[in-house]
Every structure is written in structure tokens, then in C-alpha cells.
Amino acid sequence: MAYRRTTAVAQRLADNRDQILAAARALIARGGFAAATIAAVAAEAGIATGTVYRYFPSKAELFAEVLRDAARRELAVLSETAAADGPPLARLDAVVSVFVTRAIRGQRLAHAMIAEPVDPTVEAERLVLREGYARILGALMDAAIAEGTIPPRNTEIAADCIVGAMIEPLIGPLAKGKVRKKTQADDLLAEIRRFVNAALRADTANANVLDFPKGEF
């Protein structure tokens, strides 16, 4: 026998793996999934394209792991925020603040993780993330409803509304290629918080809406 993997080598392999994941994450953060070709990922990681396949069986698996990691991290941060002391709606407000702040800083990556369509393997991981958001926000709303602080509602749909209201103002400017200054970031956070907080607090039964055309897209 003349070769056995030593711990030093094992460490290097693990590091390489992390490098590849980091490279993929960086490229996705810069230009979305489309920009993260295997060749580009390899170049970013400083290795040959073939080497990527020593660590991941396919591009889909690599992306899935990037998304899985991001989801774990994001949901952990939000769960912790949601588990703090205080009334449910204050905690929900804090969750919104944390989400928006983090998403503003990681704009493109956040958009890719949450909204950009890719192949089914990756889509399955995204589901975990989205369901995680819905679970955290939904639980806080349910708690507020149980307390009698706010009237009952469909918290599953409302959770999606909150996620959308948080994300959309962030990606619009992104598509327009605008760069955001700190003051704009502050305005953004303030306005989104106001919007979400108001949406949860007000009790408005839906009025009958005037007849409207029923066509389709």
C-alpha cells in the first residue's frame, strides 16, 4: 500500500468544496443563475472545469446545495429573531426588518434564491425556503390572532403577501440597474415596515367591488 488519504488532504478537499460553493454563490449574487456556468464557477474558484465534477455530480446538485445552505442560514436567523421576547406583532416587525435589511445587502442573491426559476432539482430546495418564511411569519400571525390582537385571516396567503411586499421594492431598482444609497435603503425599510404593519393591524372587511371585466392575461 502506498497511499492513504491523510487529514491534511481531507482538509484541503473540504476547503476546495467550500471554495466551489462560495464561487457559485458569488457568481449567482453577481448575475443570477444564468451567470453561474460551470466554466465560470471553476474559474472563480481557481480550478479546472473538470475538477468541479470531482466534488459535485452535476450543476443542478451544486446549485441545490448553494440554495440549501442559504436557506438554512436565512431561516436560522429569522427563526431566532422570531423567538425573541415581546408581543407577536413586534417580533414580526423585527423579522421583516431583518429580512429586508439582509435582502437589501444581498439583493441579487436574495432575488435568485427566492424568485429566479431554475430546474426542478433546485426548485425543490427553494420550496423549503419559501415554506420556511411562510411558517415563521404564519406562526407569528397565528400567535397574534390567538391573543386577539388582530382578527383571524388566512395566514398562509398573508405570509406570501408579506414576502412579496418585502421583495418587490427591492428587485424593481435592481432590474432598472439603479444603485441604492444608504438613505434610500432607510426609506425602503421604513416604508416596507409601515406597509406590512398596517396590513396586519387594520381590520377591513372587503367591500363589494364594482363589477369588473373578467378576462385573462
Add this chain to the structure above:
Amino acid sequence: MAYRRTTAVAQRLADNRDQILAAARALIARGGFAAATIAAVAAEAGIATGTVYRYFPSKAELFAEVLRDAARRELAVLSETAAADGPPLARLDAVVSVFVTRAIRGQRLAHAMIAEPVDPTVEAERLVLREGYARILGALMDAAIAEGTIPPRNTEIAADCIVGAMIEPLIGPLAKGKVRKKTQADDLLAEIRRFVNAALRADTANANVLDFPKGEF
């Protein structure tokens, strides 16, 4: 001289063009942009692949025109709704209802038009659509503010919040083509309206939020 285009031929050419656009729209509605390959579009339209290029210079231009047409149609419908009689917030509620109803009916097509990423040429057309939504909603909010019905706010950001709150709950179900039951569609519409209406009506100054971690996605 031995040939000159006659009106009958011109008509047939125009019809072919419409056929191609309709075929592309149908395929996108069925399986998103990915399903609308030139070969598939040609087959759907009953012509050869090469023929498509006698009518459109490139696939991007074809898609852009499909999106442009859809955007024009959608914005026209919403503008008309927004221009009806009644208080601004009631009209805004109607606009939300019309948008959500049409998007649910158009399912996959709506999702593709609003959210699915494609190349920059097409993205530019999408921007017109999203900005159109923001413009219509923003104008109605401004009117409500001018009336004194609701307190002043940053209507540009709030308009994006509304768009997000309308779209996000639809994306999951629409991507999967899952909004089949009437009750589900009704729930979606009702909850989204409630969310948006409440968000606009309540006046909640933002409380100070407890310190929270400032990391990024």
C-alpha cells in the same frame, strides 16, 4: 414585370405573423418561455422553422413582441379600471381585483410575463409592464393622499409593495398550474384584497425595532 404583392397575399402574410405570435403565446402559456423554442413555435403555427425568420429577426424579438402586446393589453384594462368613478381607494381595490383575477385565469402566461427571467431584450419590455402597474397604483394612492383619505407616504415604494403582495401569493400556485378550484381562487383574491386595503388604510408609525443582526443574504 411579372409579380407584385397583391392585397390577398399581404393579408395572408399578416395572418401568418399573427399565427406565429399566437403560437408563441400559447406555448409560453403552456410551459413558460423554456417551452417556446423556435421549432415548437413553428410546429404550433403549422409552418417550417425557417419561416419564422421571415417574420421576426430573432427569437428575442418575437418574445419581446409577445410581451409587449400582453403588457399593452393588461395596462389598458387596468387603466380603464383605475379611471372609473368613485373614491380613489375603491378604484385601487378594483384594480387589485382585476389584476389578481386576470392573473389567476392566465396562470402560467401571467407568471411568465411578470416573473420569469429571459434575455435583456425581453426584460426591457417587462419593465414597461411593471412600471405601468406602479404608475397606476401610485397615481391612485396620490389621489387618496391629496383627498386626505390616507396619510402621506412614499407611494413609489408602496406601489411596489402592492405589486409584490399581489404577485407573490400567485407565483407558487401559478408556476405549478395549481389554481384549479374556484374556492382557492376566491380565497386568494379575498385575502390579497384585505391585505392591500388594510396596508393603505391603517396609519402606523414605525416603532423602534430592537437591535437586530445586520448580516446579508
Add this chain to the structure above:
DNA sequence: CCATGATGTGAACTCTAGTTCATTTCTTTA
């Protein structure tokens, strides 16, 4: 320091889909 197996390499292969173009078919009019 060599034998051995693991690891790294990147050119080549494959697959898919957009685009082109030489040829065929059709339309018109003299």
C-alpha cells in the same frame, strides 16, 4: 525515491436550440 492510488486537468464530446441559406414551391402578370 519509487510504486500506487488519489486528485487535478482541460480538450474533446454531446446535446440542445437558434440561425442561415441553397433549393423548392407558389403567385403574379405579360
Add this chain to the structure above:
DNA sequence: TAAAGAAATGAACTAGAGTTCACATCATGG
């Protein structure tokens, strides 16, 4: 009906990206 130009065709070309693999390089232990 024949000439001439327009339109349609679809096979071939091209481009880009994921994946493979024969070979090179490196690390280990006798």
C-alpha cells in the same frame, strides 16, 4: 403558359454550455 420575383422550406451550420475522460500531477508509505 412561361418568366420572374416572393415566400416557404428544412437540412445544415453555429454557438454555448454541461459533461466526460485519457492523461498529467501530486501525495503517501514502503
